[in-house]
Every structure is written in C-alpha cells, then in structure tokens.
Amino acid sequence: MREQAGTTIEWRIGGMDCGSCAAKVRGAVERLPGAGMVEVTLMSERLRVDLDATRTPPAVVEDAVRALGYTISQPVEPGASGPDGSPGADAAQPSARWYSGAKGRLVIGTGLLLAGATLARFLLPWDIAYWGFVLATLAGIIPVARRAFAMLRAGMPFTIEMLMSIAAVGALVIGAPEEAAVVVFLFAVGELLEGVAADRARHGIRALGRLVPRSALLKDGDALREIPAADLRIGQQVLVRPGARVPADGVVVEGISGVDESPVTGESIPSTKQPGAAIFAGSVNTEAVLVVEVTKAPADNTIARIIRLVEEAESARAPTERFIDRFSRIYMPAVVGFALLVALVPTLGFGQDWGTWIYRALALLLIGCPCALVISVPASIASALTAGTRSGLLLKGGAVIEAAARTRRVAFDKTGTLTMGRPEVSDVVALAGEESDLLALAAAVEQGSSHPLGLAIIARTEADGVAIPPASDARAIPGMGAVAVVHGAEITVGSPRHAAEIGAAGPDIDARVEALEAEGKTVVVVLREGRALGLVALRDGLRGDAAAGVSRLADMGIRSVMLTGDNARAAGSMAGMLGIDHRAGLLPEDKVAAIREMAARDPVMMVGDGINDAPALAAAHLGVAMGSGTDVALEVADAAVLRNRVGDVAAMIALARAAMRNIRQNVAIALGLKGIFLVTTVFGFTGLWLAVLADTGATVLVTANALRLLLFRPDRDEPPRKARPPQAPLSVCAKTG
Template sequence: MRISPPPTSSQRQVPSLSTARLKPVASSAEQSSCCQGKTACCAATANAESEAGKMQAASQRFQWRVEGMDCAACARKVETAVRQLSEAKQVQVVFSSEKLVVDADSDIRKQVERVVNNAGYRLHSNTRPAVSTHTWRDYLPLFVLTAMMLCSWAVRAFSPIAGQVAFILTTLVGLWPIARQAFKSIKTGSPFSIETLMTVAALGALFIGATAEAAMVLLLFMLGEHLEGYAAQRARSGVSALMALKPDTATRLQNGLRETVPAESLRPGDIIEIAAGGRLPADGTLNDDIASFDESALTGESVPVVHRQHDVVPAGSTSVENRVTLTVVSRPGENAIDRILNLIEQAESRKAPVERFIDRFSRVYTPLVILLALLTTLLPPLLFAAPWQEWIYKGLTLLLIGCPCALVISTPAAITSALAAGARFGALIKGGAALEQLGTVRHIAFDKTGTLTLGKPSIVHTEICAEISENELLRLAATVEQGATHPLAQAIVAAAQQQQLVLPEALNQRVIPGKGIQAQINGEDYFLCAPDAAPGGVLTPQHSAAITAQETAGRTLILVVALTSHQLLGYFALQDTLRQDARDAIARLESMGIRGTMLTGDNPRAAAAIAQETGLEFQAGLLPADKVAAVARLREQGTIAMVGDGINDAPAMKAATTGIAMGNGTDVALETADAAITHSNLSALPDMIRLARAAHNNIRQNITLALGLKGIFLVTSLLGITGLWMAVLADSGATALVTLNALRLLRQRAR
C-alpha cells in the first residue's frame, strides 16, 4: 500500500511569513465567485463583514508623524496631551518611528493637531520618518547663547556690575523658549517636565544673584538637548533603515507598456518589473523560471536566495543578477517590511515588567524630589536660622536632579534598540515583555516536523536489488509517480527533476487502494508500494532484514517492483531530513546553559532518529493536549520556550513561558507566538536569546547609571560640593549616556 505516515503540521502547504500575516479580505466579486453553492459560507462571511462594518463605523484610527520628540519623556507629554480629549479612546505614541496613533469614534484630527501644537510639537500626515537634515540654523540658538556667555564673561572682567547685567540678559534670552515650552507642558497636563524644573531653577538662581550659573545652566541644558536629539536619531536608525528598504516608486507593466507609479498605488495582481540591483516595493510571486534575490536586509542571510517560478519574494529583497517580473500579492501597508514595522510598533505597547515598574516609579520620583527640594529650601533657615541664599541654591540644585528623563528612557531605549537589531537577522520579538522572558529561558521544547526538520520527506538512501543503475531506478519510479499528490511521490519526482532525468510517458497509471500505485512503461508493468504490500515471493530474507534495519532507523521505504518479471528492482528510503543549521543551533544553546527537548506527534522510531542526530531528549506520539501537558511539566522546573510551526503547536506555545514560531508556520502559530524566526533558520534562535540577555544587562546598566548619578549628585548637592552646573550634567549627561549605551545593542549581529 502507499505509505501514509502520521499526519503532522508540516505535511500541509503552509504560507511563509511573507504571506501569512494580515491577509486581506476578499472583495465582494471574489467572494461571489468563491462562494457559489456555499450558502452557509457566504452567510457567515456576510455576517462577519456586517460586524466589521459596524466596528469600522464605530471606531476610526488616525495616524501622524510627530516632529520634535527627543526622548521618551517627550512621547509621554504628547500622549498626556491627547488623552485629555474625551473623544480619544486610545492613544499611543511610538517613539522609535515618531508615530502618533489615535482611535476615536469620530473625526478628531483638528482637535488632536491643536492640542499637540499647544504642547510644543508638530504633526505631519505623512507617517514615514523624515530623513534627518540638520543645518546650521538648528544649532543657531546654541551658538548665540554660547557667544552671549563669552561676551558676558568678558564684560564682567572689566565691570562686575555690567557683567551681572549681561548674564541676566543672557539668562533671559536662553530662558524664553524653555519657559514657553514649560507653560505649554503645564497647560497640556505635564506639570513636572524638565522645562518647568529648568525655568524654576533659572529664575531662582537669578533671584539669589547667581546670574552666571543661571546662564550656564541654560547653556548646558541646551547642549544636552542637542545630544539627546542626536541619540534619539541614532536610536531610530534601525527602524528608518527598514523603511528605506522599500522604494517609493515601482515600474508597473500594463497592456505591454511600462509606467512608473508610486509604490503605494500597487494592488494584488499588478505586474511589476525589477531591474538588476533594484528592490521590491511589495511582496510578489516570481513570473520568471528562476532568479536570485538578496534578502540579507530582511533575514540576515548573506547568501542570495534562489527562487523559482511562483515563489513568493518579500518586499525589500534585491534582484541580484537579472531583470525580473513579479505579480504583486500584498496590499499597501501589508507587505513583509510593513509587517515587521507593525510588530516593532506593537512591541512598544507591550512593556516589559521592569519598564512598567520604571514608569510607575518615575511618576512618583519627580514629585518626591520636588518636595525634598522645597523642604531643603525652607527647613534649615526656618528651624536652624541657616542662611537663606545657601539653602535656596541647594534646593534649586535638587530641583534639576528631580528630572526623570534618564530614568524614563533607560529601559525603552534598550528595548527598541534590541528589537531593531533582532529584526535585522530575522528575529521578531513582540515587545519588551517577550524580550524579558526570552532572557530568562533555561529550557527549550522543539516541535520536530517543520521546526527541527524541513517538514518534507526526501530520499536519503537508495538500494539496488537488480541489474539496473540508480538513475534508471529513480527514472522508473518518478515516471510511475508523476502527477501524484502524495508527499512521498512528490519527493521521488523532485529527486528525478534535480538529476535532470527525462521521464518517459506512463500508461495505465492507477492507484490500487491500500496497496500502492501501478503504471506501464515501454510495455512493462511497474508497481511502487510499501514493504508490507509487496507481491508474494518478491522479498528474500536478506531483503527483509535490510528493510527492517532501515525502518528501525525511522525511514519510510518505497519498493520498485517489476511485475512482468516478478522482481524487486530496488527501493528508496525516505525521511524528513534535519535542517542544516539544527545541530549547530542546539550545540550553541547547550553552550549557553539551555537544555532542549523534542516534543512530536510523530512515531517513536522517526523521533528517535532525529533525537540521535541532535542529541535532544524526546517525547513522541503526542497529541496537542499531550504537548501542553509536557510543556506544563517542564515549566515547573523553570522558564521554558516552545518552538513550533503548526496549528497543533499553538496551545503548547501558549502554555510555555515564551512561544517562538518558525516563519514558515501557520497563521495560528505566528499569532500565538511571542517571537518569530522570519526565515525559519534555527541559527537565529541562540542569537535571539543572546540578544535578549544583552538587553537585560544593558537595562540594568542604564538604570544603575541613571539612579547612580542622580544619587551621587543628590548627596554632593546637599553637602554643598556640587552646584547647578553639575546638576544639569547629572540630568542631560545621564540621559545621553543611557541612550548611547542602549545604542550599543544595534551592533548585535547574527553569529
């Protein structure tokens, strides 16, 4: 009989990541054609469309690009301002891509634009991040303030009184834009902003006669703002680089004519042409017979990928050698690059526990420091008759230390950098929470088929039992199997095609239920079957012993029998082969102290063969519920990740501490997972965990830097060792340090 191995998740055709996400709803015309004769299906579709229509009518989503944000604290100010609008149901600012997203029941674009402008930021309808084009005008205020400071010192050298006036004038010039921004922040619900603290500190310094220090504080603050802006630009560079992979225009072929059109105007079914060295503006299926594409920017794979006709090629890939044509399969905003960007943006809303704690702590930290500054200013003079000027000065210094910018940005800067770095080598992590969990993983459970293995059988051994060559045996078998849809039959035909064998015509091809397939070639009848369906007397004891040894190794056998001569010509041993990178990935995980276990629904013999090659422990013959139970038992021993690709793996992935989907997996697995390996390369798995651990260390370093510097200057300020200048450096300097430290994660590469 034809061999029918236990069904597994990978023996069905599954979409790649480039087509699995965000599937578009079919048009009404398409639904009409596909639903003919399927009333129940159409009714369900109509009901779903009706509900979707009601939801769309009830809620609208608006998006803008926010200009002027230098740090995560700026993003919080914008969110706070927009949330004051009662019509805004949900507000999110994605700092990495400078995007503001607002959900509302009605069109509130004008109101949003008004409150954001009032908060001191600018909105643009084009959400694509702007290319940074700094000019000397951007630095003009800094240059002017520096020049005024130098002039003030020069004037004071000749006349102290005139110097005081010059410093007061310098302070007022530098304070004006900061005070204006502080007023806007207070009006829009952010009273404890750095601008507010700076304004109070500068005015207080003027009040007690510390005019030179007041001016210097503003100069240092302005310098720190420019450093923060530079660091923020570097932090966004990973996301901007992804967006730059997608060209703005495309060459569309229509009615035999070429026309250059905006990439956003492409629709599924359009034919596009890509020149050698050109990038794909959308996901498309290849129309040419064969072509090579550089997908390194998306997957980290340095070797060009060879695609054949009808293969899906993701947007952002580069045609290596030839001019090619493709048929667009993705809608605007739904190609491979857009999906990666959406995951990164969604990830920012899924904050890690440590990030949520820092958020809550920073909201309490600033008011507490302000209270401490007020008590420092009032209590010593009132209770101990201490000099007012000295303690007002110390109180003003504490005010500047109270700014939480460095603390607030310490965690999201590291997480954003890590997510962008992971996307470069094909590791998509869905947020800070998933990143934090990945860093703690000590055990990984693997699905077998489609995860550790390629998910499709191939010929691993050929045995000749008669006077016939190996190529001739393969040619006969492929001829008999030609046109069959069984995975084993397709493996034999694929092997013949790879050898470029010419297949003759087969006559009287027929499937014999429960036994195998038979056909006539050049007047001779041939029969392909499993060992237990072989005709009587064909197998000798030696044949049976050799076949049993192959089956014990977990292989599936297909016999080729010549019925006319009643002779066994030979047989093929087929097996779902291990991925090339699986052994190396598992060895690297073991070197990192991570254990591995294989959980599979396949039979124990096939599982044992793969386990022997990889060195993994295994549990075989598991149903989806059994996998969940096995993961639950392993989770009792510590944090565990589950790596899978099929629908039957989704429950186990959900039961694990962290679920990781292979990029060629099913929609359910990809949606359930906390992370995904886009190009289904297992070597990205240890890289992903190494990145998560590096991000953990980076976050700890950032928090230590932010709180440590503030703690040191808090003590030294109370002792009178440091003053206003150092307090500003403690804030702006710490913010720049933690941001630059987080940017080191962008250098993480696949090994």
C-alpha cells in the first residue's frame, strides 16, 4: 500500500473478546500522532484509522496493538473483498479450537501447574508446595502484567490487567500464594470463556460470508467454464443449476424457477423468478436451470453490503453505550481510590492488621473491574443486529436501535410502502378522440420515467398494442406531473390539482375525477396546450400484510399515519381500509413539514421507498427504507426492511425493544453483582478467588444474556398490549393545512 497523509487504513485485529478490548485498542491508537478518526468493531475484528503516515507509519500502529497482546494483520484497503466477495477474506474463516490459541494454552498451563502445586501441598513439605503455587502464579500473571504495562505506557493505567497484576503480586507479598494461583487461573479461564462467547457472536457474520459460493459457471458463448466468483464482472452471464447458490447479484435472462431468498431476506417461501426478475447472491435455486446476468460487482453484492452495514453499525455506538463508557472512566479510578482507603484507614487510623485489610483491598480491586459493565451494551447491540439481519431487518447501529425502541408514531409513505408499488391502469376516459390516442400521448410523455404511475401507463399502452410516438423536451413538474412535446404540441400528464390551477378543469371533469377517486383510484389528466384531452385512472393494491402490520403497531401502542402526494379521496379510501390517519396532497416539502410537526410531540419513524421520500426520512427521528436490498434502501436510511413487509416495521420495533430490555438486564446484572460483592468483601465474607468469580461470572452472565437475542424472532416475540391507544382524527389535505 502506498503511504500518504490522510489515508484511511484497515487492519484485522485478533484476540478482542469484549467491549473493553475494543476500547483499549481504540485508546492506544488514538494517542498516536497523526491518527484521526479511529473505529474499532468488535464483532468483525476490524480497526479503521484515518492516518497521517508522514507522522506515524502504519508499522507503529501495528506495534502499538501487538504491545497490548492482540494480533494484527497487514493493512488492507477499506472495503477490500475476500474470495467470496465479502468484505474481508477473514469473514468467512472458520473458528479455531479453544485450546489452539494463546489463551487456551495459558489456561491449560496454569491449570496443570496449579494442580501440581495442590497435589504437592498434600504429599510434600509446605516449602516445596509454596514455590509450586508461586510458579503457577507467575506463569499466569507475567503475560497479563506485560499487557498491563503496555497499556500503562499507552496512557491507560486503570485496566483489569493492571488490577489483576497488583492483586496477584500483592497476594504473594502477604503470603497467600495459594489464593494468588487460584485467582490467576480463574482469570485465565474467564478470558477464555469471553473469547468463546465473542466467537459465538461472530458466527452469524461468518455465516453470511459463507453464503456466496466461491466459484461460478460462466457462459462463454455456447461453452461453460468454472471461474472464481470474485472474478465475475458486470454484464457477464452465469448458469445456476438447481440446488446451487447464486454467485452474484443479477437479473434472470433465461429460465423460470423457484428461488429460496431466505439467506438474504429471511423470507422462507421461495420466490418464482423469470426473465427480467432481480436475484440476489447467496440465494438458492430450487427447481430449474437459470441463466443470470451479473449486475453488481462481487464486492458490492447484497451479502457483502449487508456485512459492511453490520460492521459499520458496530461503530455507530448507542447513547447508552457512550454513557457507560464515560461512566467506567470515572468508576475505575473511584474503585482504586476506595481500595486504597480500605487498605490504609483501618490500619493507620485504627491499628488493624495490615495483612487482613490489604487482602480485602486487593479483592476490591478485582471486584471493581468494569468488564461486565462495559460489555453489557455492545454485546446486546451486536446480538440484536445479527438477529435482525437474519430476519431481513437492517439497523445501522446502537443509536438506531435505541431510536426504534422509543418510537411512538410511524409515518408511512403510500406508494410502494403500504401499497405494492405496481399500479395498473383501471380506466381511460377520453374527452375527445379515441382512448388509444389518449394512452399513446400519455405514454409518450412518460417514456424514460421511473415513476410507478408512468410505468403503469406505458405497460398498459404496450399491452393494448398501441404505438408510442416519439417525444422531446421531456421534463418533470415536481409534485405535479410531467410534460413533453409530442407531434409538435406540448402534452402534459398531471394531477387534477395541476389542471385546476391552470384553469384546464371544469365541472364535468371535476365530477368524473371525484367519482374515480372515491373508488380509491389515482387520476391523472392528459392536457394538450393546456386543454384537457382525457383522464387516466390507476389503482395500486395494498400489500397483503399492510392491515395486519398496522394493526400490530397499534397493539404495541404506536400510532400510524399515511403521508401521500395522492389526492385526498383516494388516500382516504385506502386509509379507511387500514384504519389509520392520513395526510394527502403532500409535496416532498409538505411531508418534511408534517414529520417535523409530529416529531415535536413524539419520537417518529418514517417509512418510505428511500428515494422520493429521502427528505422526510432524514427529518424523522428514524428513517426506514422499504426495498429488497436496493442501494437506496441500504445506504440512505437509518434502517431497511428487506422483505418489503409492512409487518416487519413492527418486528423491527419489537426487536429494538427486546434489545433495550436486554441492555437494562445486563446493566442490572453487572452493577448488582459488583454491589453485593463490594459489601461482602469489605466485611470480610468473600476473598480474592470469589472476587475473580464475581468479575468473570458477571462478564459471562452478561454475554450469555446478550446471546439470547440471537434466538429472538421479532415477528412473534413481542407481546401485544391489551388496549389500543385512541386514534385522533388527522385526515387533512395539503391545500387545507
């Protein structure tokens, strides 16, 4: 890699087992000259640094991390892909056996020495057994002390390694080698258990990396040849046999088959794919041969982007996590100060026995370690992110989870969110001339449009076999429609409101528009040079789970409202079917104003398609994009619902609430155990080895509790409330405010 000022460099870090490990790496690197933004992700084991290499070469960063006792890889470019197209080759590597690492070997070594010393205690003179316990203590504490002094040099004196070193050496000094050896052994076991738990939590991300096959069958003319999936290029065609996984994001060009997309979206029912249908890397072809044209580079396929989003989400720390981090920085020095008082006040002030009170002070140092408290939040967040990903719910970090849990009102866009987003032409009303001519003019204006209404008009025109004339000077009228020159005349396809504003509508047109809109249809007016030629009405059906999804939100105590640019009558008809409030006739800026008005009263989530609704998504406390893995759905909003289910919005909030409950439980476990053992240690009821069990036990309990979230199924695990909140009328049109 070429080193230059301001370069962002990534490394893979090995040996990080908890949030405090990530904090140590972050703290050591942040202190280096020329280090800008430093991000450490525990689950993906990544270190990303904005580094001025003219002040601190990358080798210095690597030495600083190794000094802390962690492994570090050679730097790689940000977002570099592994052989499977996932970001980083290590993402798909299998887990190592627990006994093959340094921590496993340390547990085995200290355990054998402790067992030998214990046996000597009963068979040999005490002097020999004494030195056996000393040897077991030193063998276990030297690696810990080495890390402690490395962190001291990095400006972090209050670490568990330093407290452990002081406690073990202090126990030897006051003549308690047996307890010192037991404490060191239990500490090594605790670190090993933390590593096993962290590795279990990382398994979900590794499993995602393994979904994309390593090879692909490339169509080369009439021949097939097997190539690495990472070598695929956009525009190439691959053959996917029944039972095989799709090697790249693409579009089907030949064949019809059922495809299991559950690895990507969580949807268990196979989806039928035919020519023109989009298909995801990692999904499984279940029935017949498909030929797929690659549309995304391997490093940018849906699986790779999901992994990147999970990694980035870990860096977006939750407000609770930041508070715990700040609290622990104050808490550690306070515990050390309290331990000093316990050692000095009874002995110097009241003439008590030095050995007794120093022993109790050493135990307090171990109990006061904040490992369990520090890991309480990130462990829950990481588990929630993984559980969400399995269910097709992407949340970009702990801050998003907290915002989702606080949500009290959800604002839905209509088209493509509550509806299928595939409207169809239901009525063509020609005021002059033939219906086919009216359709042809409307389709000419909409050529090149990506708007669902325009696509529906073009589809109906083509289905009727009507030729679409060429158009020129096409442009959009934001929030109103589109205009183009066809056969030398300016043709406009616009809303009834636009027609009324330019004086092109009359009583007869208004009556027909009103009748069509009362049926829940969307109406556009076709104009030539400002004169109405006719009407085109379109209907977009509700999503199959829209009513159930909105009902579940109400059961959870959350009010829903529909925001749409559609007319008030059509919007009212659809809102009535769902039983929710609505605001109609909204331009993009009107939606932003509506969101801000609601956000002033309640935490608001906005759910939209991620493109036209981007301003409203940004204005809400939380923006959620619908869409099966589109770029906008994954990158613009704070969260994304991959399965295009309205019910998944409630599932996302249920998951967030479960995560916050889990966090509160973890904090209670961590602080509760420490509080109990602080009191019992001061009064002499518990000693060093129980102190280590209290610290290690709390960390293991917190981690295990967080891992319970991996079993959470957000579509079924949220208990409904017994009563729904009252829905105050909120049915307004933009024209009336």
